[in-house]
Amino acid sequence: MSTLSRDRVRTMMGEVLSAQGKDLPSDDDTRLNAIGFRSLDFSELALRVEDELDAELNFDAPGLRSVETVSDVLDFIDQLQSA
């Protein structure tokens, strides 16, 4: 399965936020609650990645982990793509 680059996923994360009139700051250490990026937004991002790859991600594979910053989101999507 092909994978999307971290930059591409970051752009898509920005699109999820901009649809709600919010901006994605450049600092990956920004906390998600500071920018209003919620669980549903994360879910939407994962589905956008699925649609772009035209492949199903294995959502059950990665263990539960803390997703608190922009960087955590990008790491988690990386993990989903390689699971």
Place this chain on the structure above:
Amino acid sequence: MSSHAGPAGSDNRIVAHGFDGTWAQLDGRTTLALPPAGAVLANNNFEAAQAVWAHATGERETLIASPSRIGDDQALELRRSGLAVVRGEQVEPALIDRAPEVGRIWLLTSGSTGRPKQVAHTLESLTTVRGEQPPRTWLCPYATGAYAWWQVVTMSLSLPGQDVLFVEPGQMDSWPQQALDAGVTAASGTPTFWRQALWRSAETVAQLDLRQVTLGGEPVDQSILDRLHEVFPKARVSWIYASSEAGAAIAVHDGRAGFPTAWLDREVNGRPRLSVQDDELIISSQHAAEGMSGAIRTGDHVEVADERVLITGRIASDEINVGGSKASAAKVRAVLLEHPKVAWATVRGRKAPLVGNVVTAQVVLDAPDAVSDADLVAWCAERLPDYAVPRRLRLLPEIPIKETLKSDV
């Protein structure tokens, strides 16, 4: 006039796959080999009409379906149950020897709850339109052998003046012109059928001089009723609730979605008893299939609002659990359909990380680029809780429709 001593509607005109004559004129036009007990896999409505006429005028046991409904395994099961399987002039004989159950008609359920199963009826139990009716030429676009198809067929067989134009599944693009040519004045179809018709060929469809428009087979919302009133101002617009198991149970003619709450738990001789348990519609009807007497749990979700009972969709597919919050697919769909540029919509849950499922939608617009997907999401966000707003929204180029005339189960 024919001198045939057949059903009361023998001299009604039927137009079916190139045949244009009366039911009685099907005598001597048989292209099928019809055994006394047979499952007829009709390639078209002319073949199906022959099987109907043979059943109505003979001592037979009959199942009629389109070939696509019956797989090899099911054909074998039918033969094991004592029915020959008829494919045109070819007959695969029954595998047991038994006398036909004279008058029995078998229907296959829609299959929305799994594998199609057989439901026992007769011409009598399938005939639900009675009494004097104004002369009409009906459009019958339903799948051959489906309950709704039989409703139109039995009406035409039993009531003089009820002619029928049958539409073949492959003619869904061209039926409006055929209907104009045949002088159709009444038509029955699912909401999806009507939405697709108005979306594809609104100008031709609007030329039809319809006096009766009937909807059924799917939840009927106010927006499609209003649209049909607007396009066919001279028509009575009705919706019916019917299924092969429960029979024809509800008919509403006041132009409004849902039925009056006053009809609930009411005992009226000759009418089905309607009730609601745990938001599910329950029906006890004398038009039910055999073996289905008593209260039938319909599996359909209802909602009461403004003294109307609205049937919103299948319970099994309506609830979308989004991180513990329950979104109703029917409610989301209703919000999308309220948008003035939306011609059709369907809503489903889709598996997603963290929250389990998210709401997704597919939408067809009145015209390409009439509105953006982002605008539609914003429309929903203004009217729905956050968890119910579609997170993925796909614009489709045209309204998808199945042979059942439904697009969503």
